[in-house]
Amino acid sequence: MAASPSRRASFRPRRDKSLKHAYLIAMPSRQKLIFAIVVLVIAAITGLGALYLVRGPGGPIGSGTALVGGSFTLTNQDGKRVTDQDFRGKYMLIFFGYTYCPDVCPSELQVMSAALDQMGPEADRIQPIFITIDPARDTPDTLKVYVSNFSPRMVGLTGSDEDIAAVAKSYRIYYAKAKGTENQKDYLMDHSTILYLMGPDGKFVKHFTYGTEAKTLAEALHQSIS
Numbered sequence: 001m002a003a004s005p006s007r008r009a010s011f012r013p014r015r016d017k018s019l020k021h022a023y024l025i026a027m028p029s030r031q032k033l034i035f036a037i038v039v040l041v042i043a044a045i046t047g048l049g050a051l052y053l054v055r056g057p058g059g060p061i062g063s064g065t066a067l068v069g070g071s072f073t074l075t076n077q078d079g080k081r082v083t084d085q086d087f088r089g090k091y092m093l094i095f096f097g098y099t100y101c102p103d104v105c106p107s108e109l110q111v112m113s114a115a116l117d118q119m120g121p122e123a124d125r126i127q128p129i130f131i132t133i134d135p136a137r138d139t140p141d142t143l144k145v146y147v148s149n150f151s152p153r154m155v156g157l158t159g160s161d162e163d164i165a166a167v168a169k170s171y172r173i174y175y176a177k178a179k180g181t182e183n184q185k186d187y188l189m190d191h192s193t194i195l196y197l198m199g200p201d202g203k204f205v206k207h208f209t210y211g212t213e214a215k216t217l218a219e220a221l222h223q224s225i226s
């Protein structure tokens with residue numbers, strides 16, 4: 001729609017005064033577009049707010065439990081194909097990241113490992129899992145060396161691009177090559193930093209935000225599984 005200069009310049013909410021929404025109809029198209037965008041943004045914020053209320057800050061309430069997680073088939077650090085079913089009976093403490101991550105992933109894995117150590121024997125009921133969102137570089141061998149640096153009990157999972165895209169989608173994890181580094185050999189990845197606790201039945205229990213300290217995490221995990 002090519003707005004003529006005269007139409008742009010002649011805007012006045014005067015015509016169609018008889019109509020109820022005369023001001024809307026009289027808006028020039030650019031203003032209508034801005035109005036529509038504002039309405040959409042408000043709707044999106046309201047929607048997110050509602051989702052937050054349903055799910056709550058510490059995890060979902062009621063029907064919200066179906067929102068995160070699901071079945072997956074991936075390859076572990078020993079090169080063996082595994083599914084979510086292989087972890088049934090244990091809680092899964094899942095973090096998504098990549099081994100080349102300069103800061104966030106190492107510190108989160110350290111927190112996970114420290115929290116489990118603080119819990120003592122109770123921690124045997126929790127399986128810490130690191131799922132890569134950079135399968136191109138994170139081979140089983142790379143993961144094996146990496147996760148063992150943090151904890152002997154940690155499992156590292158990788159897979160094909162499709163495997164990773166599917167599991168990330170079901171866990172609502174965002175990931176992408178970081179802007180400006182896409183074409184470098186040592187590119188960086190942007191990724192979500194949510195830590196998930198899934199139940200022995202594979203269902204969502206609780207999530208933790210990045211920055212939770214080991215002691216706090218240990219206490220929360222203890223509460224969640226006892």
Ligand SMILES: [Cu+2]
Pocket residue numbers: 097098101102103104105106191
């Ligand atoms: Cu990271």
